[in-house]
Amino acid sequence: MRVDPPLLLAPMEDVTALPMRLIAKRIGGPGLMFTEFVSAMAVHHGAKKTLKKLWVDPLERPLGIQIFGGEPDVMVETARLCEEAGADLVDINMGCWVPKVCKTGSGAALLKDPDRAEEIVRAVARAVRVPVTVKVRAGWDWSLFAAPELALRFQDAGAQMITLHARFAKQGFEGEADWRLICEMRKAVRVPLIGNGDVKSPEDARRMIDETGCDGVMVGRAAISNPWGLRSIRCGLTGEPDPGPPALAERVEVALEHARAMVEYERRADPSSDAAQVEARAIRALRGQLPMYIKGEPGAAALRQRITLCDSVAELEDILLGFAGQAKT
Ligand SMILES: Cc1cc2nc3c(=O)[nH]c(=O)nc-3n(C[C@H](O)[C@H](O)[C@H](O)COP(=O)(O)O)c2cc1C
Numbered sequence: 001m002r003v004d005p006p007l008l009l010a011p012m013e014d015v016t017a018l019p020m021r022l023i024a025k026r027i028g029g030p031g032l033m034f035t036e037f038v039s040a041m042a043v044h045h046g047a048k049k050t051l052k053k054l055w056v057d058p059l060e061r062p063l064g065i066q067i068f069g070g071e072p073d074v075m076v077e078t079a080r081l082c083e084e085a086g087a088d089l090v091d092i093n094m095g096c097w098v099p100k101v102c103k104t105g106s107g108a109a110l111l112k113d114p115d116r117a118e119e120i121v122r123a124v125a126r127a128v129r130v131p132v133t134v135k136v137r138a139g140w141d142w143s144l145f146a147a148p149e150l151a152l153r154f155q156d157a158g159a160q161m162i163t164l165h166a167r168f169a170k171q172g173f174e175g176e177a178d179w180r181l182i183c184e185m186r187k188a189v190r191v192p193l194i195g196n197g198d199v200k201s202p203e204d205a206r207r208m209i210d211e212t213g214c215d216g217v218m219v220g221r222a223a224i225s226n227p228w229g230l231r232s233i234r235c236g237l238t239g240e241p242d243p244g245p246p247a248l249a250e251r252v253e254v255a256l257e258h259a260r261a262m263v264e265y266e267r268r269a270d271p272s273s274d275a276a277q278v279e280a281r282a283i284r285a286l287r288g289q290l291p292m293y294i295k296g297e298p299g300a301a302a303l304r305q306r307i308t309l310c311d312s313v314a315e316l317e318d319i320l321l322g323f324a325g326q327a328k329t
Pocket residue numbers: 010011012013014015035036037066093095096135165196197198199218219220221222
């Protein structure tokens with residue numbers, strides 16, 4: 001499987017749902033995208049809220065579905081379902097540091113339990129035909145840079161690519177990502193290595209590849225409500241001309257497209273519930289992301305609260321189209 005361009009959209013909970021990915025793909029054109037992480041245990045229990053995270057649209061491929069869990073059997077079962085759902089690869093999360101995930105022995109907790117981590121990778125890699133990859137942090141805390149040794153074990157267990165978010169789990173998002181950790185990983189593993197952490201511009205992406213020798217870059221926060229940022233990074237990597245930042249009208253149009261697609265997505269997941277309630281839920285799920293589409297435009301800050309309180313597409317249209325109209329006159 002080729003990842004071309006070597007630009008990956010990071011898995012992000014509550015962000016990289018299907019509607020967002022389709023927009024990111026069309027405008028930003030990354031070589032590979034990931035779903036938000038999917039709880040293997042929730043899939044095992046058939047949770048409706050979780051199963052929709054396995055939906056794959058042919059237009060967004062290649063797509064990696066990322067799963068998390070601490071039980072090899074449950075991870076195997078879910079990985080098989082991901083493959084059936086159309087995932088081009090299955091990624092195992094070993095980077096999430098939040099207590100609700102770690103206390104179940106999943107996510108970054110696996111960095112402290114190398115035998116179990118390896119067992120999970122081996123079991124999942126044996127169970128599916130699609131490539132299995134792992135996303136790790138550097139280790140649990142500064143006392144041990146565990147990732148190179150772990151990555152070697154994962155590679156031997158069948159992992160075909162490793163992504164390193166160049167921070168320790170204990171850090172959360174504090175401080176700057178330390179790309180020197182990616183250099184050290186590069187020396188350790190032979191499978192493709194993806195660098196991740198604080199890439200915000202084409203210059204950052206190029207510098208990460210040059211400084212660390214990684215095979216590709218993964219971008220997370222810089223792509224939230226900003227597919228054009230991904231596009232710039234792609235153009236920087238491929239040499240295509242960068243059309244540059246969009247006009248306000250385009251930002252608004254895409255924000256509305258995102259909101260409408262989210263409503264459709266939630267309705268498809270929950271067809272029997274009241275349509276207006278589902279619409280409100282969908283819009284509220286985007287309340288952090290929608291204002292970011294117009295961030296930085298004069299007058300946008302004043303709209304943040306109104307957008308946050310919206311619970312229908314019609315209301316959102318009023319606010320955003322009104323704002324774009326005023327800005328024009
Ligand atoms: C809102 C949000 C949700 C995230 N959810 C996930 C997730 O589900 N799985 C995962 O591996 N990482 C997750 N991450 C971490 C990102 O994938 C990425 O490693 C991190 O943001 C660093 O990259 P960046 O500096 O480009 O944002 C999340 C990050 C953010 C900001």
